[in-house]
Amino acid sequence: MPSPLPFLAFLDVGPVLAWGVLVTAIAAVGMLLVSPRVLGWLPEPHDDPEAPHYASLATPPFVIVVAALSGVATGLAVSRTAPQLWLAWSALTTANVLACAIDARTTWLPARLSHAGWFVALAGTLLACGVDGSWWPLAAAAAGAVVVGGFFHLVWRFTGQLGYGDVRLAATIGAVTALSSASMVAWALLTGTLLGAVTGIVERARGRRGGFPYGPGLLAGAFVALLLPCA
Numbered sequence: 001m002p003s004p005l006p007f008l009a010f011l012d013v014g015p016v017l018a019w020g021v022l023v024t025a026i027a028a029v030g031m032l033l034v035s036p037r038v039l040g041w042l043p044e045p046h047d048d049p050e051a052p053h054y055a056s057l058a059t060p061p062f063v064i065v066v067a068a069l070s071g072v073a074t075g076l077a078v079s080r081t082a083p084q085l086w087l088a089w090s091a092l093t094t095a096n097v098l099a100c101a102i103d104a105r106t107t108w109l110p111a112r113l114s115h116a117g118w119f120v121a122l123a124g125t126l127l128a129c130g131v132d133g134s135w136w137p138l139a140a141a142a143a144g145a146v147v148v149g150g151f152f153h154l155v156w157r158f159t160g161q162l163g164y165g166d167v168r169l170a171a172t173i174g175a176v177t178a179l180s181s182a183s184m185v186a187w188a189l190l191t192g193t194l195l196g197a198v199t200g201i202v203e204r205a206r207g208r209r210g211g212f213p214y215g216p217g218l219l220a221g222a223f224v225a226l227l228l229p230c231a
Helices: 006-011 015-041 060-080 083-106 111-132 136-159 164-178 182-205 215-227
Strands: none
Touching (some): 015 060, 083 111, 136 164
């Protein structure tokens, strides 16, 4: 079958891989162009007057790193999941990559980016339902969001060791990974929790007190799970 993307024919790849290359490129370039505008649009945290202005992060190095991370995350997602799940995974590879990059710099996960991730994950889930001709993906995503998001809500509620942005991110991770399998959810939760804990240990060893960015490790766990043969 000829490639649906003639300009990628020189790669001698199949249609699915060709589309994956295109989707990855679109994600990286899109984030490169959109991130500065989004950073200028996000409202600042109201309960922390000392929080950095998000717009001040819109420097070329920061935006390039975000675009590169989004491209890598998208490439991994499209190479390890079925095409009907690509849109749902883009909730993690775009909006939440930017959110976690912000978290790494400020320890804040903007709520509006989390909400955007929810919307994209829902749209991707409905697309998967349409492709499969079944409501099962929606049920699986809802269960994943409730189980993982509920677990992190309890941790937030009773320990105070997390920000609520981490709870919103965890719910999205649970929903998206549940579209693949229950084991994917479990491994994403386990590896994300471990990576987040390692981040905290490193930050404490560096003498940092107070909050630390838990979101990047939590998000990375979902992509580590994609690479595990047992997930």
